[in-house]
Each structure stands twice: as structure tokens, then as C-alpha cells.
Amino acid sequence: MTSTLDENNKEKMRSVSVDLNNDASLLIDIPDALCERDKVKFTVHTKTTLSSFQKPEFSVPRQHEDFIWLHDTLVETEDYAGLIIPPAPPKPDFESPREKMHKLGEGEATMTKEEYTKMKQELEAEYLAVFKKTVQVHEIFLQRLSSHPILSKDRNFQIFLEYDQDLSVRRKNAKEMFGGFFKNMVKSADEVLISGVKEVDDFFEQEKTFLLDYYSKIKDSTAKAEKMTRSHKNIADDYIHISATLNSISADDSTANKKHLEKLSDLFEKLRKVEGRVASDQELKLTELLRYYMRDIQAAKDLLYRRARALADYENSNKALDKARLKSKDIPQAEEHQQQCLQKFDKLSESGKKELTGFKGRRVVAFRKNLIEMAELEIKHAKNNVTLLQGCIDLLKSN
């Protein structure tokens, strides 16, 4: 299935991170995507005034794995150690709607035709929502890169945008993937390391404490928000069944009740649509927001780990220098090594501070925007519900 998203929709969905894609020198978007079974093919469209690119406007097809390659490449680049690398977009996950579609197929016999059609519609909408979400997440990843003064100039990023052949040749082969896995293991060892390393800078000490704590809390909130959304969806499904059965009863009825039942059936059909929208809005504004920043905070934590490693390296280099002076051997190398470590550490600290401060600002703005929008939408939907319900009550009372 293809999907062309209009500007309005995109604007709504882009709200997890604000102020992106405003710089006309490099504008990126994903205007459409194709879903084939498990694989999603994104069309990455670039418009640029920069001379570093061959053409002013071009599009390339990319798969999810290509995005992951780009992300990992950036993470592994030493020069970017002091930057928060935007989190990689999660893999497109159609498991949930697919499973539900399967269950629906099995239960088809127990439902009326209208009921089945409505449930199917509901599932197709869910499928579409997952699809839109994944496109959004991939798009934001690219836009974060293009908005970053340093990362936007990355060579691999340019290749990603421009290279019109299949990128798979440049993607990780098995060995490299294993290397990546190993790196993750080392990272968790780093987490232990961090608690042992003495922090010299108050700012980073605070940030470390804050981010570690905040990460676990936001992870929990994301999971709980997801459960809430699922309950709303379940209720919407119940309304479908109730509406359908009321319809069947009214078909059989020949008393004055018939009209009442038809109205009621109609009401529940409308209510379920509102409930569905409440669920999806809550998901976009709350769950997705929390999920995105959870990943972003992980990226910020990664920055802290890298800096901590640099600090450890610097301290080790100090010890090595002392040893060298004691032994009176290889002192210049040790001195140079120590200088390099210090430079690297200072660079990381300086850039890190900037990044983390910017990150906090970004986070606060995004939360504000989404919380306001969510509250406004909840009010809108509740008012809609009241109108629907009151209308039905008045109709019933007047008869």
C-alpha cells in the first residue's frame, strides 16, 4: 500500500521535535512509502541549495536497514563523539495489526457482515496508523541530521541522500554486526565504569544523575501510556459489536422500540469513531512523544558514556605519564598521549555541554507543544461525544 501524506498531516505528526526542516539550504522529507509484506520502501526526497550535492532536487528509495547503517556509522565516527546522535528509528512493526487481522479472520463466522466489515475497517485504519508512524519516525531522523550544523555535513549522510544505487553493499556485513553487538556489551560495562569515575564538572554530574533517573522513569511512562491507548482501542471495538447487535435486534423488532434501537445503534457507531480518535491522538501526542524522548535520552546517555570513557582515558594517560616519568622512558610519547586525551576530553565536554543544554530546551518545547495539543484534542473529542449523546437522549425522550 502506498501513502502520500499531505503537508497538513505531516505538520501534525512532526510535532515530536519542533523547528526541523526550516533551513531552505537542505530540505528533506519522505513524501511516500511502499509497504510490501514486511518491508517498507521509503522515498527520500531532498531539495538543496548546497553545492556539495550534484543536483538541486532528487529522490532515492531507501529501506529501514539503510537508516540503521547511517545511524551506526555516525555513532562510530570519532569526531562526533561529543554530539548527541539522533536515535535510530525503530523497525516498522506491523505485528500487532497483523495478529488482530488474523484473529478477525478466524472469528468471522461469529459476526454479522456489517460487524466484520467495520472491524476490518478499524484494523485497516490501525495498519495505516502504524504505517504513518513509521514514516514519521524515519523522516524525523533525517531532519534532525539535516538541522544539525555538524552532522548535516557528514559524508555518509550525503551518500545516503544521494546515492542512487542500492546501499546494501555498504551496509554492515555479518562481522561488523557482531562488532556492533560487542560494542553494546562494552557500553554496559561502561555504565558500571561511570559510577566509579569521579566527575569533575558539576554540570555533568547533575546531568548524569538526571538522565539515568529520567530514562528509567520515561521508559516506564511510555509503557503505561501504551497500555492506556490499547484499552481505549478495546473499548472502541466493543462499541462496534454493540452497535452491530443493536442493529440486528432492531431489524427484528416491530414495536415502537425499533426506532429507538436504530438510533442507539447509530450512536454507538459514532461513539466508537470518536473513541478510536481519542486512542490515536493519545498515542501520537503522548505515547509517541514519550517514546521518542526515551530514545533521545538514550542517545544523550551515550554521549555521557563517551565522555566518561574519554575522562577515563585521560586519567589513564596521566597515570601512564607518571609511570613514564618514573621510569624515565618514553616520556614524550606519554606526554603527547596525555595531551591528546586531554584535548579530546575537553572537546567532548565543551560540545557535550552545548548539546545537552540544547537537548533540554528541545525537550521542554516539544513536551509543551504536545501536552497542549493533547489536552485540546481530548476536550474536542469529549465535546463531540457530549453532542452525540445529548442528541440521542433528546431523540429518545421526545418519542
Next chain:
Amino acid sequence: MFPQHRNVVVAQTQTFCVISLESNPQTSSEPASLPAEDISTNSNGPKQDSLFDDDPEDLFAEATEEVSLDSPERDVLLSDGPSPAITPITPPTSVITPCIGHAHDDMFTHSSFDEIEEEEGGDSFDMHISVSDPEKVGDGMNAYMAYKVTTKTSMSLFKRNEFSVKRRFSDFLGLHSKLASKYLHIGYIVPPAPEKSIVGMTKVKVGKEDQSSNEFVEKRRSALERYLMRTVKHPVLLKDPDVLQFLESSDLPRAVSTQALSSAGLLRMVNKAADAVNKMTIKMNESDAWFEEKQQHFENLDVQLRKLHASVESLVCHRKELSVNTAQFAKSAAMLGNSEDHTALSRALSQLAEVEEKIDQLHQDQANADFYLFSELLGDYVRLITAVKGVFDHRMKTWQKWQDSQMLLQKKREAEAKLQFTNKPDKLQQAKDEIKELEGKVQQGERDFEQISKTIRKEVSRFEKERVKDFKTIIIKYLESLVQTQQQLIKYWEAFLPEAKAIS
């Protein structure tokens, strides 16, 4: 095994008299003797003896255990009543005579049913019953819940405008059991009593003061209230002495036979099974399209209501889940707010947590409304429709009895014809007598069939009217509960909005 045997045999008026005798304490010692006395005044032949052999034991046995009325109180109360047929509560002999004498005033003959409706018009239904104050009495496995039943009314049927009594669950079951045995087989739709729950009650007995046993008691209390209101809304049932006694008498004998594992309980189960088998074998020639159409209608309604009930139960479940999940999210958001180091955002997150906590309570309340208004309404009607279907079945059985009598008569006539050619004057006379008796039985069978058919038509019409009214009233209430929830949601989110905007 089939109580209605008795009715078929005995004259219509007598049916009622025999019924009222059930509630007579003085008959308790000699139940079996009553039929004998009935027979003596009955024009039907001696054949009746055999028919009474099994059944009376069953029915009267039940009555014996259940009832021992406070006679004087009864008389005082009933003398105010409109129908003279209720009055015979005193010794058996005096019961029968006035009963027969008042044959035409008997509220169960067609003419008086109309009278009752007229009376209804005069003394319009103004009655409200509430079941409240559940109280645990006793300890351990012998413990039970006592409920206060308060009646508020301005109807002349009652001496006082407001009165209350204490009743336990088995009392309600006992009441239903009596009403069912009196009225179901002649075509009245007797509202079913709330269901027993061994698991639920055991928890309460054991003394668990937790939420689930509180919920169970509340569910039961509400169901008992609805049951009583439905029962008294029925114009005929309202005036039944057992109903009146239930509502007014401070002392009510224990309805022991309602216990699931009692001998009467087992008997009921056996009866039910036998009924089911019989139903399958009766093939009735339905000459009346109305009945066929209505039966089909109730079959369909039954299926649909069960389906709807299941969907609403699912809704209740999911709404409760939403409440729980919202509460969990609220806690999580509060923690997140505490962890947040940006002051304004931290405050906004804490406010969000508070809003969500209020909302979770809102969902909980809505789930209760979903259940007590919508779900229980459907559950009640699923059970009521079973009672309606039962009444149709009784009509079939009545028809079958009639047919059986006819076939037997036919056989006897053939036998008599054969006897004509033999020289056995005694046997011939006997045959002639038997035929005369059977002819009476056949006539009675036809009358019974016509009567039950007529009653059912009236009952179904009343039932359908009541159903439409009931549904409309409760659905409106339910929708209003939904409106309230949504309006509260608006309030909560509107209060939160400035907090979100205040983030800077």
C-alpha cells in the same frame, strides 16, 4: 411429576382454591386429605384418585416446609383486599365452599382479569421498593446476608404507606418458587429470581471484607431490588398473598427447599430435565399464527440479547482495565514529573498525573454504570425471556394433555363399541361411565388450553410494553451517565490546559 396434571383434572376454580391451600398452615399436617375433599365436591369421577397419588406429595411437601403463616394477621390484611378469592386461609373445609361459590369472582377466570385491569386503572401503580443495608448475620458457613426491604406506596392494597422488613436471599428464592409453581403453568410470565452463587456467597461467609465480596453483595442487592420491582409491577402478582406477606410480614418462615442441594432442589433439577425431554417430543399443530410468530420472535431476541450482553460485559471489563491502566500511568507520570529538572515542565507533568488520577476514577465510575445499568438490564431480560419461552412451553404441554385425553376417549369409545356385542352389562356400564368422565376431561383440557392461550396473549402484550418502557428508561439513564463522564473529562482537561501552556 407434572403439577399441571392436577389443574387439568380439577375445575378451573378449584385450581385456585388448591393453590391458596398451599399457604395454609393448618393444612400442613394433612396435605393428602385436601384433594380427597376437593374430589368430593368435584363433578369429575373417582378416577382422580390415581392422578393425585404422586403430585400432591411433591407440591404440598414443599408448601409444608416453607410456610406457616400468622393467621390472624393474614385475615386482617386480606379482608381489605379486593379479591375474595384470597381470603380462604382458614381451615380447609371452609376454604373450599366459599371458593366455589366465588367461582365467578375468581381473579383467574377471564372475566375477573378484566376487572383487575380496571382496578389497576383506578388505583394506579404507585409503588417503590428498595433493598438496602446488607448486614452479615452469624458466622462461618452458617452466616448469611440480611437485606432490608422497604416499600413505599400509596396504593390502597396496603395498610401503611411505608414499611420495611428484613429478608435473606433464600426468602426471595422462596417467593419466586411459590409464584412460579402457582402461575407459570397457566401462562403468567413470572419474573425470575436472581441467580444463586455458591462461590460468591462463600467468600462473604468466610468473612473476606475485600472489594470483590463487597461488589458481590452490591450486585446481589441491586438484582434483588430489580426483581421485586418487576414482580410487583405485574398486576396479578402484586396481589398475590405470598407477595404481600413477603413485603409486609416481619416473620417469614425459612424457605428451606430453595437450597441447591436440598431434596426439593434435586427434585427441581429432575423436573427440569424431564421437561426438556418432553418439550422435544411434543409436536404441536399450531393453528394460531400469532403464537408461531411470537415464539420465533422470542427465540431471535434471546440470541441477540445474549450476544449484546456478552459485548457489554466485554465493555465493562475493558473500561475497568482502562481505569487501572490510567491509574498506573498517573503514578508513572508523577514519578516522571519528580524526576524532571526543568521546573515548569516538572510541575506540568505532576498536574498531568493528577488529572489522569481523577480520570481513572471517572472510568471506574463509568464501568459501574456500564455494568449496573446496561449489562444487568440485558442479563435480566435474557432471564426474563427464558421465563417467556417457558410459558409458551407450558401452553404446548397443556395442548398435549388435551390431546392425550382426546385420544384416550377415542380408545374408550372403540372399546365400548366392542363391548356392545358382548353380554357383559357391568363392564358396559363401567365403560360408559369412564367415557362420560373422559368427555369431561377433554372439555376441561380444551378450556385450559384456550385459557392459557388467552392469558399468554395478554401477558406477552404487557411484557412487550413493559420491555420497551424499561429499556428506554434505563438506556436514557445510561446515556446520561456517559454524558456526565464526558463533561467531567472536559472540566479536567480544561483545568490542565493553562498548566501546559505555562511551561516556558
